Amino acid sequence: MESAYNPRQFWAGKSTGAEAPREIYADKQLIVLRTSIPPGIRFAGEIDASNSHSVGTSIAAGTGPERDVHVDVSSLLFCDISGIRELVTAAERLVAGRRLLLHGMPSQLETVIRVVGWNELPTLVVCECGTD
Amino acid sequence: MYAGMADFLGGTVPFVRGGLEAGEPVLVVESAAKIALLRAELGPDADGVLFADMAGVGANPARIIPAWRDFVVQQGGAGRRLRGIGEPIWKGRSSDELIECQRHESLLNTAFATGDPWWLLCPYDTAALDPEVIEEARRSHPYVTDGATFQRSNTYRGLDASGAPFDAPLPEPSSSTQAVEFRAGNLVEVRGLVALNAASAGLSSSRVRDFVLAVNEIATNSVVHGGGKGSLRIWSDLAAVVCEIRDSGRFDRPLVDRERPAPEAPGPRGLWLANQLCDLVQIRNFPGGTAVRLHMWLKAPAGRGHQHDARTIDSITFG
Numbered sequence: 001m002e003s004a005y006n007p008r009q010f011w012a013g014k015s016t017g018a019e020a021p022r023e024i025y026a027d028k029q030l031i032v033l034r035t036s037i038p039p040g041i042r043f044a045g046e047i048d049a050s051n052s053h054s055v056g057t058s059i060a061a062g063t064g065p066e067r068d069v070h071v072d073v074s075s076l077l078f079c080d081i082s083g084i085r086e087l088v089t090a091a092e093r094l095v096a097g098r099r100l101l102l103h104g105m106p107s108q109l110e111t112v113i114r115v116v117g118w119n120e121l122p123t124l125v126v127c128e129c130g131t132d
Numbered sequence: 133m134y135a136g137m138a139d140f141l142g143g144t145v146p147f148v149r150g151g152l153e154a155g156e157p158v159l160v161v162e163s164a165a166k167i168a169l170l171r172a173e174l175g176p177d178a179d180g181v182l183f184a185d186m187a188g189v190g191a192n193p194a195r196i197i198p199a200w201r202d203f204v205v206q207q208g209g210a211g212r213r214l215r216g217i218g219e220p221i222w223k224g225r226s227s228d229e230l231i232e233c234q235r236h237e238s239l240l241n242t243a244f245a246t247g248d249p250w251w252l253l254c255p256y257d258t259a260a261l262d263p264e265v266i267e268e269a270r271r272s273h274p275y276v277t278d279g280a281t282f283q284r285s286n287t288y289r290g291l292d293a294s295g296a297p298f299d300a301p302l303p304e305p306s307s308s309t310q311a312v313e314f315r316a317g318n319l320v321e322v323r324g325l326v327a328l329n330a331a332s333a334g335l336s337s338s339r340v341r342d343f344v345l346a347v348n349e350i351a352t353n354s355v356v357h358g359g360g361k362g363s364l365r366i367w368s369d370l371a372a373v374v375c376e377i378r379d380s381g382r383f384d385r386p387l388v389d390r391e392r393p394a395p396e397a398p399g400p401r402g403l404w405l406a407n408q409l410c411d412l413v414q415i416r417n418f419p420g421g422t423a424v425r426l427h428m429w430l431k432a433p434a435g436r437g438h439q440h441d442a443r444t445i446d447s448i449t450f451g
Binding site: 029046048049050078080081082107108111112115116117118120121 | 316317319320323338341342344345348349352355356392393394395400401402404405408409
């Protein structure tokens with residue numbers, strides 16, 4: 001049984017067409033794009049043990065060293081513990097004073113972060129500011 | 133061991149008062165009805181006692197040891213003595229729940245084998261429970277009291293056996309099953325199958341989401357730690373939707389599913405998460421590998437409110 005969900009179609013449906021987003025990573029269930037406002041990256045699709053390795057490398061590839069890292073997770077339909085662990089690790093790798101800001105947190109990710117006790121980490125910030 | 137409410141109060145009230153008189157923190161985890169009874173009997177002394185509703189804390193019995201651990205860590209220390217009362221077994225628990233409650237009672241010996249000077253009283257209602265349940269209570273507890281006498285249980289299975297790998301048989305599924313073999317590459321298919329079955333069984337959308345999350349983590353454990361692959365079956369009846377994951381691995385720590393992971397600790401968190409999100413989790417070591425069964429109730433089981441009922445206590449904080 002193949003998943004009916006196609007991240008490419010999902011993205012196409014959300015795009016405004018104003019500018020072509022740059023693809024950093026893609027597989028059959030996940031696509032990662034560079035965003036310009038705010039400067040950062042967007043995950044769309046599903047993250048699990050098959051592709052969570054791409055989270056850290058995408059963040060490293062898609063963001064510069066000089067500012068907070070903005071990660072739009074509003075189009076993530078699923079993210080397992082290993083994917084969130086990658087986000088946590090990426091946040092911990094940031095130099096002092098910088099933060100990893102998660103935008104548009106789906107409730108499923110909030111559940112994982114709360115249950116495994118990662119909601120107290122100071123470098124990982126859940127932004128209430130919307131997804132833009 | 134008690135028979136009826138008067139007997140219950142006769143055994144528990146002196147135990148609570150003894151703790152209060154000695155300046156020991158006391159936590160009582162009982163049904164709302166028994167808490168009300170105890171409060172009335174204790175009068176003003178009840179203000180010095182911590183109470184928590186077992187229907188919330190112990191709906192899934194694997195959440196009880198972490199709650200006691202929190203109590204001991206937060207209220208104890210420096211040799212301070214503590215007391216607790218916990219009654220996770222009541223008439224009306226399903227057979228799957230009962231066996232996991234009994235496993236919990238045994239694992240309490242393992243969880244608090246060293247170091248912590250505290251005294252836990254586990255009331256068993258001999259008037260309401262089957263004789264086999266009382267027999268098992270004698271095997272899982274080193275000491276037994278009936279209020280009048282306090283003696284060593286001569287059938288106690290001992291500390292080593294209390295934490296031994298659990299291989300109690302699992303009953304065959306109660307209805308027809310759907311199955312899938314999985315590895316890292318098709319976990320997305322596992323999630324689809326689970327979501328579809330759980331939603332058709334009537335689980336609410338937020339509980340479908342929790343169930344998918346838990347099943348995905350247990351299947352991921354099979355992929356990462358249990359031989360790289362596994363097999364999954366899912367079925368439902370009027371009471372619950374149940375998912376079973378089997379792999380060729382082995383659980384080698386008896387408390388593997390009920391140790392709260394420190395935020396910074398490496399290592400898997402799937403079993404912990406499953407116990408927080410599912411109504412019942414059964415883990416087994418069989419000769420050929422492991423089995424994990426995750427249960428989500430479709431309605432509140434008899435004798436208690438639903439676990440997501442706002443009136444129940446899902447977690448305890450001790451001030």
